[in-house]
Amino acid sequence: MASRKAAAAAVAAHVAVLKGRPLRAALSEALAKAEGLGGNERRFVAFCTRELSRHLRWLDRAAKEAGHAPSSFHLEEDRAVMRYALWRRFRLGAEAAQVMREVSLPGPVRPRSVPDAVVADALGKAVKVPEDEPALAHSFPTWLAEAIGSPQVMEALNREPRIMMKVRPNGTRDEVQALLAAKGITTAKVEGVADALVLEDDGRAIFESGPMKNGRLVVMDVGSQRIVELCGLKGGETVIDFCAGAGGKTIALADAVGEHGRVLAWDKSQKRLAEAKERTHKLKLRHVSFPLELRMDDAQLVLIDAPCSGTGSLAREPDQKWKLTPEAVKDFAKTQGAILDEVSKKAPQAVLVYATCSVLKAEDEEVVEAFVKRSKRYTLEASMRVWPQESEGAGFYAARLTPLGRAR
Numbered sequence: 001m002a003s004r005k006a007a008a009a010a011v012a013a014h015v016a017v018l019k020g021r022p023l024r025a026a027l028s029e030a031l032a033k034a035e036g037l038g039g040n041e042r043r044f045v046a047f048c049t050r051e052l053s054r055h056l057r058w059l060d061r062a063a064k065e066a067g068h069a070p071s072s073f074h075l076e077e078d079r080a081v082m083r084y085a086l087w088r089r090f091r092l093g094a095e096a097a098q099v100m101r102e103v104s105l106p107g108p109v110r111p112r113s114v115p116d117a118v119v120a121d122a123l124g125k126a127v128k129v130p131e132d133e134p135a136l137a138h139s140f141p142t143w144l145a146e147a148i149g150s151p152q153v154m155e156a157l158n159r160e161p162r163i164m165m166k167v168r169p170n171g172t173r174d175e176v177q178a179l180l181a182a183k184g185i186t187t188a189k190v191e192g193v194a195d196a197l198v199l200e201d202d203g204r205a206i207f208e209s210g211p212m213k214n215g216r217l218v219v220m221d222v223g224s225q226r227i228v229e230l231c232g233l234k235g236g237e238t239v240i241d242f243c244a245g246a247g248g249k250t251i252a253l254a255d256a257v258g259e260h261g262r263v264l265a266w267d268k269s270q271k272r273l274a275e276a277k278e279r280t281h282k283l284k285l286r287h288v289s290f291p292l293e294l295r296m297d298d299a300q301l302v303l304i305d306a307p308c309s310g311t312g313s314l315a316r317e318p319d320q321k322w323k324l325t326p327e328a329v330k331d332f333a334k335t336q337g338a339i340l341d342e343v344s345k346k347a348p349q350a351v352l353v354y355a356t357c358s359v360l361k362a363e364d365e366e367v368v369e370a371f372v373k374r375s376k377r378y379t380l381e382a383s384m385r386v387w388p389q390e391s392e393g394a395g396f397y398a399a400r401l402t403p404l405g406r407a408r
């Protein structure tokens with residue numbers, strides 16, 4: 001059961017998303033404005049805000065099937081209230097009367113021109129959305145559904161993601177898991193990923209736990225951890241994190257090379273690097289540095305966690321699927337190829353690990369194949385896909401490229 005306050009906050013966040021705010025920002029602004037919401041209600045608002053973006057196309061079709069096409073509404077607020085009501089009724093199975101208690105006028109949502117009778121009418125219909133078109137059934141733009149090409153992937157990208165973590169130092173998973181269990185926090189080990197834990201309950205206690213506060217645990221997707229495993233580091237190496245961003249993989253690389261190794265973190269954006277600096281500083285990772293001028297010649301390995309469409313992360317940022325365009329994907333592929341060219345020139349002896357959080361071949365296999373062909377200097381030694389339906393986290397791709405003549 002949702003309160004009127006929670007419903008209003010979710011609808012307000014959705015309206016802000018429709019007006020162009022990134023979902024995360026829209027959500028935290030709506031939550032900041034809504035006073036007096038409890039923990040469960042706040043979680044409901046976050047879930048609902050993601051769900052309205054995830055199922056937007058399906059919900060609009062449901063409104064049309066109910067005789068109230070979104071084009072007949074005047075305001076974004078009207079469309080948002082209708083989507084909220086249909087989502088509660090037809091995707092969560094709430095009673096129509098309960099949904100009306102949450103949204104009825106004098107409304108928690110203003111301005112609003114759609115009367116209660118119209119919402120109630122839609123909720124009373126036996127709405128059926130055709131299931132034979134995957135783009136509609138899973139609520140994706142048609143071009144993107146075709147580029148993804150798999151209903152299972154789309155379905156997985158519509159699921160609420162689990163909270164995944166990496167334990168530190170490497171090889172101490174049993175110990176950290178026991179520390180958490182002693183505080184009543186249940187986690188599960190991820191098979192095949194040595195240091196990964198997945199949160200089993202949906203409480204927030206994990207964020208206040210000792211291991212999280214003292215750096216024995218960091219939030220990190222299982223796919224990210226597998227990418228660092230593909231780097232095959234034994235300890236003591238010098239590696240470059242070329243697109244370090246906010247430093248997620250920098251931490252895992254630093255753990256993998258150990259104190260006798262070095263990680264040089266670099267990013268085009270100083271703003272993003274600032275976060276990486278703060279995080280590595282807090283964790284006292286003294287073997288990570290952020291050179292102002294990057295010399296790459298003594299690196300054994302360069303991780304290129306390339307800028308990409310983020311289609312593998314749509315479960316966390318579902319608003320992105322409505323903002324992305326086919327042209328943007330082409331632009332990403334161009335940038336990805338250019339970064340590979342640049343790095344291969346500056347670090348000609350280094351192994352390259354190219355990675356994205358995209359599920360699109362155009363940014364993954366096709367970029368790597370074109371690079372191998374163009375450079376004539378690299379062998380594709382290994383590649384991997386982390387599919388969201390298998391990992392319960394984001395989708396990733398990674399390829400390990402070895403310069404010809406280099407001993408493995």
Ligand SMILES: C[S@@+](CC[C@H](N)C(=O)[O-])C[C@H]1O[C@@H](n2cnc3c(N)ncnc32)[C@H](O)[C@@H]1O
Pocket residue numbers: 224242243244245246247248249250266267268269272305306307308339
């Ligand atoms: C996928 S994000 C990196 C995420 C990060 N590695 C992590 O694990 O948190 C891609 C990053 O590439 C950076 N970037 C974009 N173009 C670049 C370029 N030409 N050279 C270096 N970094 C670039 C972006 O600023 C962005 O931070």
